[in-house]
Amino acid sequence: MIKVVGMVDNGDHGLPEMTVKINWQGRILGVPLEQIEGVKVDATTQETISDWHYWCDQGRCF
Numbered sequence: 242m243i244k245v246v247g248m249v250d251n252g253d254h255g256l257p258e259m260t261v262k263i264n265w266q267g268r269i270l271g272v273p274l275e276q277i278e279g280v281k282v283d284a285t286t287q288e289t290i291s292d293w294h295y296w297c298d299q300g301r302c303f
Contacts, residue, residue, distance in 0.1 A: 243264065243272075244264050245262065245263055246262050246263065247261065248260070248261055260274065261273075274293050278290070279291075
């Protein structure tokens, strides 16, 4: 299990995906939000993740 600790500014990485920062093995890494699945998250967070997955499934990612 990982913990999302923030968002990566789109200008910082130049990738077409919405990217989040995760804490993994003591390092901060950027991971596409589309690859994240909520575990033990509140309803608002789960809705946000689900909405983004739906958006990407419709071909509307950045």
